[in-house]
Amino acid sequence: MTTDRTSPATGGYVQPELDVRGLTEVLDGEYAEVRDLVRANLVTYASVLDEAEELDIDAYRERVRELVVEMAATGQTGMGFPKRYGGGGDVGASIAAFETLAFGDLSVLVKVGVQFGLFGGAILHLGTERHHDAYLPGLITGELMGCFAMTETGHGSNVQALGTVARYDVDAQEFVITTEGDQARKDYIGNAARHGELAVVFAQLEVGGESRGVHAFVVPIRVDGEAAPGVHIEDDGRKMGLNGVDNGRLRFDGVRVDREALLNRFADVTPEGVYESTIDNPNRRFFTMLGTLVQGRVSVGGAGVGAAKVALAIATKYALRRRQFAAGPQGEEQLLLDYGLHQRRLLPLIARTYALHFAQDVVRTQLHGVFSDLEDDAQARRLLEARAAGTKALATWHATQAIQECREACGGAGYLAVNRFAALKADSDIFTTFEGDNHVLLQLVAKGLLTDYASEFEDLDQLGMVRYVTNLAVETVIEKTSAHKLLERVRDLLPGGDEWDREAGLLDSEYQLAMVRYREEHMLAGVARRLKSGIDRKRDPGAVFSEVQDHVIAVARAHMERLVLEAFVEKMRTLPEGGNKVALGLLCDLYALSTIEADRAWFMEHGRLTVQRSKAITREVNDLCRKIRPLAGGLVDAWGIPDAMLRAPDLVGEA
Ligand SMILES: Cc1cc2nc3c(=O)[nH]c(=O)nc-3n(C[C@H](O)[C@H](O)[C@H](O)COP(=O)(O)OP(=O)(O)OC[C@H]3O[C@@H](n4cnc5c(N)ncnc54)[C@H](O)[C@@H]3O)c2cc1C
Known part of the structure; x- marks a missing residue:
C-alpha cells in the first residue's frame, strides 16, 4: 500500500489503493524468478558502483570482466543458449535478465551484451554445430571472451x-x-x-x-x-x-x-x-543473416526502460522528501512533488515508462515466439524486426530524456556522482546509437509500413528499397489511404462517426486509440503522396526520399506510439479489478493524453482537435497528474529496483 498522503479528491474521485507487491508481480510477469536472480546478483556486486568511480580505467575493466564471469556462473547470462551447451534454453528469460541488469552499472550490462548477446548470439545464430560445439560451452561461462x-x-x-x-x-x-x-x-x-x-x-x-x-x-x-x-x-x-x-x-x-x-x-x-x-538473392541473404541478430535490439530497448526507471525512482523519492519554499506565509516548506510543475515533469515520464514496459513485453514475447520456433513465418519475422527497431528507438530516446529531466529535478544534488545521474547519463547516452542508430531504425520501420512488409523488402539493397518504396508500394499505400478510403477508415477508426471525436470522453481509450491511429494513417498517406509526386515528376528516387525523411521519421514515430498505447490498453484489459487496475488506468490515460498533447499542433492542423478540446486535454493531463501524485512513490517502488542500486542516500533516504 502506498503511504503517501492523499490529495483532495476531485469530482467524486476515490483514490485507488496501490498494492505495490502485486504490481511488481504484474510487471515481472512470467520472468519473476530470473529477475529476482539478477536483483540478488546486483546487490551482491553493488560495490561496482563505487569502484566505477574509484578505480583507474584498467582496473575498472578488469573488475567488470571478473564480475561478468561470476554472474555467468549463476546462470543469469546464459539463459538464451541451448541447454545442452550449459545455457538456459529460454530466449525470453535472457531478455528479461538483461532488462533487470540495467538497474546496475551499465558497463557490466554492456559487457554482458557484447559477450553473450553479440558474440555469443552471432556464433549461435550464424554458425552451425561445429561452431556451437567448439565455442558455446566456453563463451557461456565467460572463460572464452569474444568480440x-x-x-x-x-x-x-x-x-x-x-x-x-x-x-x-x-x-x-x-x-x-x-x-x-x-x-x-x-x-x-x-x-x-x-x-x-x-x-x-x-x-x-x-x-x-x-x-x-x-x-x-x-x-x-x-x-x-x-x-x-x-x-x-x-x-x-x-x-x-x-x-x-x-x-x-x-x-x-x-x-x-x-x-x-x-x-x-x-x-x-x-x-x-x-x-x-x-x-x-544476396540482399535477402544479408537481411536474413542480420535478422537473426535482432535480439540485441530488443535487449538494448529493454535496458533503456530499465535505466529510465532508476532515474525516475531516484527523482521521485527525492521529490517526496525535498522541500522548497513555503506554500503559505508561515507554513512549512512544500514538498517538490506537490508542485504542479514538478508533477508535470516527472509523472508523464513515469506513465511513459510503464507504457514502454508493456510494449517491451510484447516485443520480447514476439522474439521468444520466433526464436523458439513457436512462430516461424517470414511475415512474423519482418514484423518482429520492425517492432524491435521502433521499440528500441523510442525506449532509448525516452531514457535519455528521462535521465536528463530527473537530474534537473534533483537540483545540484543530482549533479554529484554519488547520486548516479553522472554515470546514468554518460553510460546510457550511446544506447540511441549502438545496435542501430535510432533515426536509421525509424526509417526501417517506415519502409516496412510503406511496403506493407512485402516479401520483396528483403531482396532489395538500400537504393533498391527506396526505389521500391517510391515506385511500387506507393500505389498500394495511396490506394489504401486515398481521400475516399481515409474517410471510410475514419468512420471505422472513430466508432461514433466523423464528429464523434469532438464529443467522446477524453478518458475513453477508444477515443485515444482512434486519435493515434488516425494520425498514423494520415501521415502514412501523406508520405506516400509526396513520394509519388516526386516520382511522377521524374526525380531521382533517392533525392525524393531524402526530401521527405522528416515526414518518414514522423510516421514511424506515430506508428510506434500507437503500438505502445495499444500494448498498454491491452495489458489493462487483462488485469483483475482493483486498486492496481485503477492506478494503471490513470497512467494509461496520462500516457495517451500527454502523447496527443505533445502533438496537438498536428491534430489541430488536421481538424481532429478544436481549440477548446485541446485546452481540455491539457486540463485533463494536469488533473491526472494530481491524481497520480499520491501514488507516485508506490509506482516507482513497484519496479523492484534494489535499494543498493539507487545509491544516492541523501536523495532517496536510508532504506
Ligand atoms: C561504445 C560503443 C560500443 C560499440 N560496440 C560495438 C561492437 O561491439 N561491435 C560493433 O560492430 N559496433 C559497435 N559499435 C558501433 C555502433 O554500432 C555504431 O557506432 C553505430 O551503428 C552507428 O554507426 P556510425 O557510428 O558509423 O554512425 P553513422 O552511420 O555514420 O551515423 C552518423 C549519423 O548519421 C545519420 N545517418 C546515417 N545514415 C543516414 C541516412 N540514411 N539518413 C539520414 N541520416 C543518416 C545517423 O542518424 C547518425 O546520426 C559501438 C559503438 C560505441 C560508441
Missing part, C-alpha cells in the same frame, strides 16, 4: 558497404582476412582492446574473384594475451561513458583462418571453392 566486429571506421549504419575482405584461397583451403584501407578498420568493438580472444568478423566474401557480400568469420585475435599474427589491436581509449568496457580497433593484415571459420548457417564455401547458399 562482434561489424562496425568499421568508414561504415556503421550502412553495413552492406563494409570494406574488410575475406578471400578464399582454394589451395590452402583458407580465408585470408584483410583490412583494405583505413576506413575498413574495425572500430568501437567491445572486448577488442583487452579481453577478446576471438572475434566474429564481418567481411566481404570473395570466392574465385567474385564478391558474395558480407559474411561472418571466427577469427582469433589474441593468443596468450598477445595480438595474434597479422592482427593489429588499438585501444579506443576513454569514452564519454561505459569505461568498464574495453572498446578497440582491429586491423587484419592477411590473417589466415581455416575454411570452417566461416559461420555457415546460411552460406558455405566447399573445399574446391564453390559458393553455396540456400538463399539465392
Whole structure:
C-alpha cells in the first residue's frame, strides 16, 4: 500500500489503493524468478558502483570482466543458449535478465551484451554445430571472451558497404582476412582492446574473384594475451561513458583462418571453392543473416526502460522528501512533488515508462515466439524486426530524456556522482546509437509500413528499397489511404462517426486509440503522396526520399506510439479489478493524453482537435497528474529496483 498522503479528491474521485507487491508481480510477469536472480546478483556486486568511480580505467575493466564471469556462473547470462551447451534454453528469460541488469552499472550490462548477446548470439545464430560445439560451452561461462566486429571506421549504419575482405584461397583451403584501407578498420568493438580472444568478423566474401557480400568469420585475435599474427589491436581509449568496457580497433593484415571459420548457417564455401547458399538473392541473404541478430535490439530497448526507471525512482523519492519554499506565509516548506510543475515533469515520464514496459513485453514475447520456433513465418519475422527497431528507438530516446529531466529535478544534488545521474547519463547516452542508430531504425520501420512488409523488402539493397518504396508500394499505400478510403477508415477508426471525436470522453481509450491511429494513417498517406509526386515528376528516387525523411521519421514515430498505447490498453484489459487496475488506468490515460498533447499542433492542423478540446486535454493531463501524485512513490517502488542500486542516500533516504 502506498503511504503517501492523499490529495483532495476531485469530482467524486476515490483514490485507488496501490498494492505495490502485486504490481511488481504484474510487471515481472512470467520472468519473476530470473529477475529476482539478477536483483540478488546486483546487490551482491553493488560495490561496482563505487569502484566505477574509484578505480583507474584498467582496473575498472578488469573488475567488470571478473564480475561478468561470476554472474555467468549463476546462470543469469546464459539463459538464451541451448541447454545442452550449459545455457538456459529460454530466449525470453535472457531478455528479461538483461532488462533487470540495467538497474546496475551499465558497463557490466554492456559487457554482458557484447559477450553473450553479440558474440555469443552471432556464433549461435550464424554458425552451425561445429561452431556451437567448439565455442558455446566456453563463451557461456565467460572463460572464452569474444568480440562482434561489424562496425568499421568508414561504415556503421550502412553495413552492406563494409570494406574488410575475406578471400578464399582454394589451395590452402583458407580465408585470408584483410583490412583494405583505413576506413575498413574495425572500430568501437567491445572486448577488442583487452579481453577478446576471438572475434566474429564481418567481411566481404570473395570466392574465385567474385564478391558474395558480407559474411561472418571466427577469427582469433589474441593468443596468450598477445595480438595474434597479422592482427593489429588499438585501444579506443576513454569514452564519454561505459569505461568498464574495453572498446578497440582491429586491423587484419592477411590473417589466415581455416575454411570452417566461416559461420555457415546460411552460406558455405566447399573445399574446391564453390559458393553455396540456400538463399539465392544476396540482399535477402544479408537481411536474413542480420535478422537473426535482432535480439540485441530488443535487449538494448529493454535496458533503456530499465535505466529510465532508476532515474525516475531516484527523482521521485527525492521529490517526496525535498522541500522548497513555503506554500503559505508561515507554513512549512512544500514538498517538490506537490508542485504542479514538478508533477508535470516527472509523472508523464513515469506513465511513459510503464507504457514502454508493456510494449517491451510484447516485443520480447514476439522474439521468444520466433526464436523458439513457436512462430516461424517470414511475415512474423519482418514484423518482429520492425517492432524491435521502433521499440528500441523510442525506449532509448525516452531514457535519455528521462535521465536528463530527473537530474534537473534533483537540483545540484543530482549533479554529484554519488547520486548516479553522472554515470546514468554518460553510460546510457550511446544506447540511441549502438545496435542501430535510432533515426536509421525509424526509417526501417517506415519502409516496412510503406511496403506493407512485402516479401520483396528483403531482396532489395538500400537504393533498391527506396526505389521500391517510391515506385511500387506507393500505389498500394495511396490506394489504401486515398481521400475516399481515409474517410471510410475514419468512420471505422472513430466508432461514433466523423464528429464523434469532438464529443467522446477524453478518458475513453477508444477515443485515444482512434486519435493515434488516425494520425498514423494520415501521415502514412501523406508520405506516400509526396513520394509519388516526386516520382511522377521524374526525380531521382533517392533525392525524393531524402526530401521527405522528416515526414518518414514522423510516421514511424506515430506508428510506434500507437503500438505502445495499444500494448498498454491491452495489458489493462487483462488485469483483475482493483486498486492496481485503477492506478494503471490513470497512467494509461496520462500516457495517451500527454502523447496527443505533445502533438496537438498536428491534430489541430488536421481538424481532429478544436481549440477548446485541446485546452481540455491539457486540463485533463494536469488533473491526472494530481491524481497520480499520491501514488507516485508506490509506482516507482513497484519496479523492484534494489535499494543498493539507487545509491544516492541523501536523495532517496536510508532504506
Ligand atoms: C561504445 C560503443 C560500443 C560499440 N560496440 C560495438 C561492437 O561491439 N561491435 C560493433 O560492430 N559496433 C559497435 N559499435 C558501433 C555502433 O554500432 C555504431 O557506432 C553505430 O551503428 C552507428 O554507426 P556510425 O557510428 O558509423 O554512425 P553513422 O552511420 O555514420 O551515423 C552518423 C549519423 O548519421 C545519420 N545517418 C546515417 N545514415 C543516414 C541516412 N540514411 N539518413 C539520414 N541520416 C543518416 C545517423 O542518424 C547518425 O546520426 C559501438 C559503438 C560505441 C560508441
